Amino acid sequence: MNNPDPLSNVLKTWRHKPAPSPEFAKAVWARIDAAEQAPAPSFFAQILRFPGQLPLAASFAVLFAGIAGTGTALAVNHGQSTDRMAAAYVRSIDPLQMTTTPSAHSHS
DSSP: OOOOOHHHHHHHOOOOOOOTTTTHHHHHHHHHHHHSSSSOOHHHHHHHTTTTTHHHHHHHHHHHHHHHHHHHHHHHHHHHHHHHHHHHHHHOOOHHHHHHHHHHHHHH
């Protein structure tokens, strides 16, 4: 029932044999000579030669720095507020600190 596609059979048997270029080897050696005479690129130039990888790596670095910075800021803020709350609580229940702390009377 299924008739095979004749184009599929033609494509399976088709082969392309390009004629060799007489100048190919000469052009290859000319590029090799030019590359050997060119100055070596700097480290940053070598990195920038891979444009598909650099933005991805930079994106991950920025993302990681942002997450690390946010986490650090939250941890420091939490620690400071915990210390302030603990000190305020101790001042509110310790009679000695109530008498020596000038700001304790203004909050009561």
